[in-house]
Amino acid sequence: MTLLAIDLGGTKLAAAVLSDDGAILAEETVLLNGRRGNGVGALIAEQIRKNIEQHADEIDAVGICVPGISRRETGTVWAPNIPGWDDYPLLAETEKVAEGSPVFIDSDRACHILGEEWKGAAQGCRNAVYLAVGTGIGAGILADGSILRGAHDIAGAVGWMALERPFDARYVECGCFETNASGEGLAKLARRMLAQVPHRPSVLRAVHPNELSAGTVFEAYEAGDETAQEVIAAAIEFWGMAAANMVSIFDPEKVLFGGGMFGPAGRFLEQIRDEAKKWAQPIAIERTEIVLSELGPKAGLYGAARMALKALANGGVKNVQ
Numbered sequence: 001m002t003l004l005a006i007d008l009g010g011t012k013l014a015a016a017v018l019s020d021d022g023a024i025l026a027e028e029t030v031l032l033n034g035r036r037g038n039g040v041g042a043l044i045a046e047q048i049r050k051n052i053e054q055h056a057d058e059i060d061a062v063g064i065c066v067p068g069i070s071r072r073e074t075g076t077v078w079a080p081n082i083p084g085w086d087d088y089p090l091l092a093e094t095e096k097v098a099e100g101s102p103v104f105i106d107s108d109r110a111c112h113i114l115g116e117e118w119k120g121a122a123q124g125c126r127n128a129v130y131l132a133v134g135t136g137i138g139a140g141i142l143a144d145g146s147i148l149r150g151a152h153d154i155a156g157a158v159g160w161m162a163l164e165r166p167f168d169a170r171y172v173e174c175g176c177f178e179t180n181a182s183g184e185g186l187a188k189l190a191r192r193m194l195a196q197v198p199h200r201p202s203v204l205r206a207v208h209p210n211e212l213s214a215g216t217v218f219e220a221y222e223a224g225d226e227t228a229q230e231v232i233a234a235a236i237e238f239w240g241m242a243a244a245n246m247v248s249i250f251d252p253e254k255v256l257f258g259g260g261m262f263g264p265a266g267r268f269l270e271q272i273r274d275e276a277k278k279w280a281q282p283i284a285i286e287r288t289e290i291v292l293s294e295l296g297p298k299a300g301l302y303g304a305a306r307m308a309l310k311a312l313a314n315g316g317v318k319n320v321q
Helices: 037-054 090-095 108-119 176-181 183-196 214-222 226-250 264-279 282-287 296-313
Strands: 002-008 012-019 024-031 061-066 103-107 128-133 137-143 254-258 289-292
Touching: 002 037, 002 296, 012 037, 012 296, 024 037, 037 090, 061 090, 061 108, 061 296, 090 103, 103 108, 103 296, 108 128, 108 137, 108 254, 108 296, 128 226, 137 176, 137 226, 176 183, 176 226, 183 214, 183 226, 214 226, 214 264, 226 254, 226 264, 226 282, 254 264, 264 282, 264 289
Parallel strands: 002 061, 061 103, 128 254, 254 289
Antiparallel strands: 002 012, 012 024, 128 137
């Protein structure tokens, strides 16, 4: 059996053809180059069309991982980083070019944990949480062997977790946790700190505010910059609190950290564990492993393939557990 997996991000699209045992047979990454709405849909459709042609119509199913909400009832998707995708009919658009191969769509949160459960750090787990920390933050939740999606397909939107008080208007756009501890959040916090302590020396002052990123914060941290060290210390606290909440609520076997920030933040995993232990239910945290993703940026591809494979095994039912 051969599967086509597509992992859509905010700036690029990855596509891979996999066998049903998880071997990657072909792989390609394409930049979105500013495409919006229908343009992104057309790019996905072209990848499907091209791969079906190149593999002599051997594609048994297509799995698509999207950065947002996949609505099971309508086949439409919402993706905040793709302008024009408020309720985009992705299933209908892709089925037109799939030449009879079934298409299955799920959120990146679900696909990340499915990929890790299949070929990564969550193998053998029936209860695990994947915290994806990148430009934004989301969580894929495996509960008693099933993906937790919620009543409106929004479960795992942990960027909105309330982790400090009082409420700040900055949280309206993307939530408390994401504002403080995502890649964008680290850059924003660094800018605020530089503005609040204008006379403190910092290598970050040499960077134009519009170009200051999580990457430059990590570079400054390595150079011993005081502001960068405070930003990272605050992020470690938030990551630890988030892990503690996942442990206390879901009692998982493992909490996985992945996404673009882990990565460079992987070196802080022991400090994150120590922070989580302060906050979490004490028996649960002692029995929960906090680990890094093993699949890294390929978690979405493996998860999209796994999702399609499970759906086929379930008779083609959309968004199977």
